[in-house]
Amino acid sequence: MTDLADTPFTALILAGSRGGVDPVAAYAGVSHKALVVLEGETLLTRVAHTLTLAGATRIVVSTNDTAVRDHAVALGAEAIASAEGPSLSVRNAIEALGTPLLVTTADHALLQPEWIRRFRSDLPPAMDVVALLARRESIEAAAPGTRRTYLRFADGDWSGCNLFYLATPRAAGAIDLWRQVEVDRKRPWRIVRRLGLATMARYLTRRLTLAEAVARLGRLADVRATAVESPFGLAAVDVDTPNDLDLVRGLGAAKISSPARGGGSAKR
Structure with missing residues (x-):
């Protein structure tokens, strides 16, 4: 493991x-989801503030919305133009900002500094791309009744946490594959199908681990990729739907749970 938890970093917020x-924006009566107000602050404010507390010394917001751009600048962040879809926006950001780069989203409403510090302290060495995921058990213990999209592997059911670490310029090689995965993000079996028939068979029979799948995807993109487990179930809760917004409003900052289980690399 590396120990980056206390070192400054650059962060990208996808908005x-x-x-x-x-x-979600329509439900909340605002022009953009990043401007939804939760506990007196916009979602963008909450995420940017959390990143600062976690050690970010440069925060960049990727958006094409004028109101969000102006809001980002007022918060002391930079703003760059977003592209069609988050993956291409990240590729553009890598070219503009370089690496290493921590990536998250404006709708990560409950994001906490501790989650980011834990993720960065658990980063394995010699990787180009690292994704944070949480187990179903941790998520459901922290937010009973929440509906997430899960990938089902031999070592459990996992959901993404909207936190990625792009460690080297080689991480850009994962973008084209990510763009394909974006299309299928709500259809996990199509994502796994890209791994090949033999790997697909192992997935369907629950003999494929998360680490094996991520490593295989990395090889397809010619990058060194892995996943890290978050012990914080709420790290997998973002605001994709009005129901999600109701959930995070109901939970509130005071109800953020402590780790449900040990974390670290998802590799077993």
Whole structure:
């Protein structure tokens, strides 16, 4: 493991739009999801403040929305133009900002400094890309009734936590594969199908571990990739739907739970 928890870093907040009317923004009566107010602060404010507390010395917001851009600048962040989809936005950010780069999203409403510090302290060495995921048990213990999209592996059911560490310039090689995965993000079996028939068979029979799948995806993209487990179940709760917004409003900062289990690398 590396020990980056107390070192400064650059962070990218994705605050783009997939086009059309965002259901969460419409439900909250604002023009953009990043401007939704939770406990007196916009989601963008909460995420940017959390990143600062975790050690970020440069925060950049990727957006094409004028109000969000102005809000980001007022918060002391930088703003760059987003592209069509988060993966291409990240590729553009790598070219503009370089690496290493911590990536998260504006709708990570409950994000906490401790989660980020733990993630960075658990980063394995010699990796180009690291993703944070949480187990179903941790998520459901922290937020009973929440509905997440899970990938089912031999070592459990996992959901993404919207935190990525792009350690080297080689991380850009994962973007094209990510763009393909984006299309299938709500259909996990299609994501796994890209791993090949033999690997797909292992996935369907629950003989494929998360670490094996991520490493295989990394090889397809010619990058060194791995996953790290978050012990914080709420790290997997973002605001994709109006129900998610109701959930995070109900939980509130005071109800953020402590780790449900030990964390670290997902590799077993």
